[in-house]
Amino acid sequence: MKKNYLLTPGPTPLPPEVCESLSRPIIHHRTPQFQAILKEAYEGLRYVFQTSNEVFILASSGTGGLEAAMINFLSPGDTVITVDAGKFGERWAEIGKAYGINCEVIKVEWGKAVNPKDIEAILKAGKGKIKAVYTTLCETSTGVATDIKAIGEVVKATEAILVVDAVSGLGAIDLQADGWNCDVVVSGSQKGLMLPPGLGFISVSPKAWKLAESSKCPKYYFDLKAAKKAYVSTDTPWTPAIGLVIALNEAIKLMRAEGLEKIFSWHNKMAEAVRSAVKVLGLELFAPDAYSDVVTAVKVPAGIDGEKLVKTMRDSYGVTIAGGQSEMKGKIFRFAHMGYIGEFDIISGISCLEKVLQQMGYKFELGTGVAAAEKVFLKA
Amino acid sequence: MKKNYLLTPGPTPLPPEVCESLSRPIIHHRTPQFQAILKEAYEGLRYVFQTSNEVFILASSGTGGLEAAMINFLSPGDTVITVDAGKFGERWAEIGKAYGINCEVIKVEWGKAVNPKDIEAILKAGKGKIKAVYTTLCETSTGVATDIKAIGEVVKATEAILVVDAVSGLGAIDLQADGWNCDVVVSGSQKGLMLPPGLGFISVSPKAWKLAESSKCPKYYFDLKAAKKAYVSTDTPWTPAIGLVIALNEAIKLMRAEGLEKIFSWHNKMAEAVRSAVKVLGLELFAPDAYSDVVTAVKVPAGIDGEKLVKTMRDSYGVTIAGGQSEMKGKIFRFAHMGYIGEFDIISGISCLEKVLQQMGYKFELGTGVAAAEKVFLKA
Numbered sequence: 001m002k003k004n005y006l007l008t009p010g011p012t013p014l015p016p017e018v019c020e021s022l023s024r025p026i027i028h029h030r031t032p033q034f035q036a037i038l039k040e041a042y043e044g045l046r047y048v049f050q051t052s053n054e055v056f057i058l059a060s061s062g063t064g065g066l067e068a069a070m071i072n073f074l075s076p077g078d079t080v081i082t083v084d085a086g087k088f089g090e091r092w093a094e095i096g097k098a099y100g101i102n103c104e105v106i107k108v109e110w111g112k113a114v115n116p117k118d119i120e121a122i123l124k125a126g127k128g129k130i131k132a133v134y135t136t137l138c139e140t141s142t143g144v145a146t147d148i149k150a151i152g153e154v155v156k157a158t159e160a161i162l163v164v165d166a167v168s169g170l171g172a173i174d175l176q177a178d179g180w181n182c183d184v185v186v187s188g189s190q191k192g193l194m195l196p197p198g199l200g201f202i203s204v205s206p207k208a209w210k211l212a213e214s215s216k217c218p219k220y221y222f223d224l225k226a227a228k229k230a231y232v233s234t235d236t237p238w239t240p241a242i243g244l245v246i247a248l249n250e251a252i253k254l255m256r257a258e259g260l261e262k263i264f265s266w267h268n269k270m271a272e273a274v275r276s277a278v279k280v281l282g283l284e285l286f287a288p289d290a291y292s293d294v295v296t297a298v299k300v301p302a303g304i305d306g307e308k309l310v311k312t313m314r315d316s317y318g319v320t321i322a323g324g325q326s327e328m329k330g331k332i333f334r335f336a337h338m339g340y341i342g343e344f345d346i347i348s349g350i351s352c353l354e355k356v357l358q359q360m361g362y363k364f365e366l367g368t369g370v371a372a373a374e375k376v377f378l379k380a
Numbered sequence: 381m382k383k384n385y386l387l388t389p390g391p392t393p394l395p396p397e398v399c400e401s402l403s404r405p406i407i408h409h410r411t412p413q414f415q416a417i418l419k420e421a422y423e424g425l426r427y428v429f430q431t432s433n434e435v436f437i438l439a440s441s442g443t444g445g446l447e448a449a450m451i452n453f454l455s456p457g458d459t460v461i462t463v464d465a466g467k468f469g470e471r472w473a474e475i476g477k478a479y480g481i482n483c484e485v486i487k488v489e490w491g492k493a494v495n496p497k498d499i500e501a502i503l504k505a506g507k508g509k510i511k512a513v514y515t516t517l518c519e520t521s522t523g524v525a526t527d528i529k530a531i532g533e534v535v536k537a538t539e540a541i542l543v544v545d546a547v548s549g550l551g552a553i554d555l556q557a558d559g560w561n562c563d564v565v566v567s568g569s570q571k572g573l574m575l576p577p578g579l580g581f582i583s584v585s586p587k588a589w590k591l592a593e594s595s596k597c598p599k600y601y602f603d604l605k606a607a608k609k610a611y612v613s614t615d616t617p618w619t620p621a622i623g624l625v626i627a628l629n630e631a632i633k634l635m636r637a638e639g640l641e642k643i644f645s646w647h648n649k650m651a652e653a654v655r656s657a658v659k660v661l662g663l664e665l666f667a668p669d670a671y672s673d674v675v676t677a678v679k680v681p682a683g684i685d686g687e688k689l690v691k692t693m694r695d696s697y698g699v700t701i702a703g704g705q706s707e708m709k710g711k712i713f714r715f716a717h718m719g720y721i722g723e724f725d726i727i728s729g730i731s732c733l734e735k736v737l738q739q740m741g742y743k744f745e746l747g748t749g750v751a752a753a754e755k756v757f758l759k760a
Contacts, residue, residue, distance in 0.1 A: 004407065011406045011622060022623065023403030026391045026576050027384065028700050059578050060601065061439045063618040067601045098600040190619065196406050198439050198578045198621030218598065220478040221440065221447045238443040239570065241578030241621070242391060243402065320408050 005319045007349045009140045009168055009295040011190040011197055012339030018194060021250045022243055029242050030235075039234050041245050044252035048170065048193070048260070049185055049203045051177035056227040057248075058200035059241040062167035062188030065200030067095050068222040069163050069186050073208055074131060075216035076100030081122055081160075082134040083114045086141035087325050088165060092134040099217050104130070110142050110328060111297070113290035116150040123158050131211065132161045132183075138169035141325045143297030143334060144290045145173065152181035161208045167191060170201075171255060172267045172294050172338045183208040189244060192294070194251045194339040199244050204228075267293040270337035270346050273376040277350045277369035278335075281357070286332045294338040295322075299331065304360050306330040312356045319352040343377050385699045387729045389520045389548055389675040391570040391577055392719030398575060401630045402623055409622050410615075419614050421625050424632035428550065428573070429565055429583045430640070431557035436607040437628075438580035439621040442547035442568030445580030447475050448602040449543050449566050453588055454511060455596035456480030461502055461540075462514040463494045466521035467705050468545060472514040479597050484510070490522050490708060491677070493670035496530040503538050511591065512541045512563075518549035521705045523677030523714060524670045525553065532561035541588045547571060550581075551635060552647045552674045552718045563588040569624060572674070574631045574719040579624050584608075647673045650717035650726050653756040657730045657749035658715075661737070666712045674718040675702075679711065684740050686710040692736045699732040723757050 006013050027033055045055035058064055078101055082092035085108035096103040104122055108114045123130055133155050138145050148164055155162040161183035166175050171192030177185045189199035204224060226237040271293040278298050286297035300306030307330045310323040322334040337346060350369045358366060386393050407413055425435035438444055458481055462472035465488035476483040484502055488494045503510055513535050518525050528544055535542040541563035546555050551572030557565045563585040570577035584604060606617040635643060651673040658678050666677035680686035687710045690703040702714040717726060730749045738746060
């Protein structure tokens with residue numbers, strides 16, 4: 001009977017329209033019926049990605065999309081820049097290493113955002129040898145948002161392509177694939193798109209297709225040339241995750257009805273409410289200079305067991321937030337406000353945080369966090 | 381208002397318990413709650429695969445599992461045998477080519493099964509150089525079943541591993557991963573397992589793990605060493621397709637309640653009914669010597685437009701069967717009887733086939749196909 005409240009940076013809660021669509025009888029994928037669905041999905045993704053490029057649908061989690069974003073454009077021995085500002089930025093170099101790519105890693109302190117000037121300097125020093133720049137829109141492990149627009153300005157002047165891991169953030173905060181000169185944008189289903197995990201998405205610009213021509217990394221399942229060949233006849237090269245694609249259309253229908261601008265501003269409001277609440281509770285933001293509007297990382301106060309805090313909220317009271325990953329285990333907690341989240345989900349989460357902090361002996365006036373959030377929402 | 385009847389060799393119809401589970405609110409994957417689900421899924425898959433080896437769950441379609449079954453055990457330049465008896469057997473060599481594997485392709489005429497002696501001869505001639513034998517349990521494109529047990533006897537005596545594409549067939553016809561000496565077995569969710577597409581499964585024997593040690597094919601998303609590391613702590617390396625894994629447990633619960641033996645014999649009965657009906661209608665089986673019990677391929681009679689037959693059944697009457705693929709386009713149709721299919725689904729399919737054949741001018745006595753199938757079921 002315990003009720004669950006999900007406030008994690010992926011998966012995010014499913015709208016009832018999505019849940020319902022997932023329960024429908026399955027249909028076959030090589031039919032006019034599914035082709036119409038796929039056409040709508042391709043169009044919907046272009047809307048969400050803010051692009052006129054193709055956006056491919058992969059049956060994979062986001063990491064499969066990241067791999068596709070390397071192996072389709074590079075050859076062993078190629079040099080690229082990867083920005084490592086946390087656990088997900090780190091993954092770019094791991095994939096690169098697996099495929100013999102020479103990654104010039106810009107290591108950024110956890111909780112900070114990369115400085116576009118650092119990318120510019122390496123691109124200049126590389127004298128045209130750098131094939132691509134791999135970045136992360138929202139580094140889920142730290143809650144940091146990257147200034148993709150500024151990086152786009154830097155990269156567009158060079159021969160390198162700009163690749164953005166937007167698994168976390170796309171559809172919740174602004175990312176203009178075309179407007180910001182992003183050549184390849186990767187996303188996944190279980191975050192801003194309000195679906196279960198199991199779909200990866202990847203958009204490809206003409207500049208990136210040109211680079212793809214000379215790519216020699218071996219590939220099959222994630223070969224985007226095969227995906228493109230199928231795309232032009234509104235198909236997929238392998239059996240698609242039919243049910244999730246149908247649900248994707250339901251999610252995008254909701255997003256279109258709301259409009260991207262309103263969605264982005266709502267995420268900003270939720271994030272402000274959470275930031276405001278944690279400050280009033282005397283807690284410190286982990287990324288005060290570069291926080292994102294989809295997940296807020298907060299330092300665990302001295303004397304409090306951070307892992308126990310997250311565990312108690314979840315196992316005793318049904319409120320799931322995320323703890324710290326890797327080096328930040330126990331040192332931060334991450335309160336997500338992404339996707340299908342309403343004002344009173346945020347209030348519930350803060351209330352539970354207050355409850356457990358009090359139980360653990362942390363001193364503050366009960367209700368003040370909630371009141372601070374309420375104030376933000378009231379002004380909205 | 382048109383009702384759909386799905387009789388294709390994947391996806392197959394979903395049981396209501398599976399549909400319902402797919403519509404539930406999503407939960408987070410790094411929780412004790414999901415860990416219990418994953419534990420049950422891993423156990424359930426070992427039951428269905430009839431193995432004591434690990435069975436990994438991939439967020440991918442079956443083709444992703446096929447790729448994993450090559451790149452985790454081989455290095456560029458390695459020599460393997462691939463059996464190509466249709467569109468799916470062909471895929472092994474395509475993947476091999478993408479990764480620089482030297483594939484000795486045993487080309488089998490469409491509609492026939494490979495002779496295990498042919499595999500034995502090449503293994504002998506290879507003098508220990510052949511690293512693996514890649515086969516297909518049920519070649520969906522032709523409806524042919526392969527004698528995996530006999531091939532297992534041949535391969536087990538050598539240093540090569542036996543890899544079986546059991547995407548089509550597993551859980552519907554017998555395949556004993558351990559009992560038949562299959563080192564690697566690949567499957568997918570949308571066939572015998574009665575789920576939407578989006579999950580790949582792969583089991584790995586100790587002999588295959590030994591070969592994996594020296595594998596030099598590049599890999600990341602499909603790296604089974606990463607999967608194994610996660611598996612031992614009941615986890616997955618990347619975000620799993622949470623909803624599909626939950627549904628997997630529902631499907632396996634149904635399968636356990638029925639028992640594999642009963643499921644296999646039911647598939648045999650359905651297949652007999654279909655074979656019996658098409659014979660009575662004067663149609664010819666495409667694979668009279670090697671038919672499977674999950675999908676029956678039937679030759680389109682002279683003077684009948686095979687593509688139109690399938691299209692009319694589907695678009696006019698809502699009954700979806702499959703047409704021929706590649707070189708068999710228009711020449712055969714494929715009537716599937718796999719997964720969550722009942723006696724009267726078969727009757728419906730045959731009745732619709734009779735109707736459209738009559739409309740297209742093919743001569744036979746209406747109702748005789750249905751009667752032949754009824755006779756088989758009555759005897760059951």
